Amino acid sequence: MIIRQVPELALSLAALLPQSAAPYIGLVLAGFAIGILGHLAGSMRLVAAGIVLIVLGAFLLPLVINLTESAPPQIENAR
Numbered sequence: 001m002i003i004r005q006v007p008e009l010a011l012s013l014a015a016l017l018p019q020s021a022a023p024y025i026g027l028v029l030a031g032f033a034i035g036i037l038g039h040l041a042g043s044m045r046l047v048a049a050g051i052v053l054i055v056l057g058a059f060l061l062p063l064v065i066n067l068t069e070s071a072p073p074q075i076e077n078a079r
């Protein structure tokens with residue numbers, strides 16, 4: 001059944017996402033740059049693409065990583 005294959009596919013795709021913050025910060029910065037260029041050029045499509053990149057980099061992709069991890073991240077004691 002196709003419904004059973006969807007969670008397996010989502011988990012395998014989530015494993016491909018990087019675990020460090022640098023790619024997500026780069027995605028957000030690229031989204032801001034594209035949004036600014038779209039605003040200056042008067043292109044609503046570029047502005048929308050910039051907003052989508054910002055939402056993906058700042059919220060959705062990190063959320064997917066946190067939801068698919070088997071163990072919560074460990075917080076080290078700062079003493």
